[in-house]
Amino acid sequence: MVKPKIKINIKICLACGGCISICPQDALSMISSKAYLEDEKCINCGICIKTCPIGAIKEDKK
Ligand code: SF4
Ligand code: SF4
Structure with missing residues (x-):
């Protein structure tokens, strides 16, 4: 398993949903x-x- 190279700063996330709809792997929710x-x-x-x-x-x- 490859270690993910991304990190989400949930303290500033606005819950806009942009990243969720664009992820080709459906990895974000x-x-x-x-x-x-x-x-x-x-x-x-x-x-x-x-x-x-x-x-x-x-x-x-x-
Ligand atoms: S794209 Fe929107 S939902 Fe995704 S991390 Fe950024 S602010 Fe949060
Ligand atoms: S868009 Fe999805 S697969 Fe691509 S780096 Fe972000 S979470 Fe990972």
């Missing part, structure tokens, strides 16, 4: 009005990073 990532579905395509209007999704450089 909304839980308690915050974007939530299912790690094992993510293919690290990076589309959601570019989609988030407030930059709440970043590359996880760890």
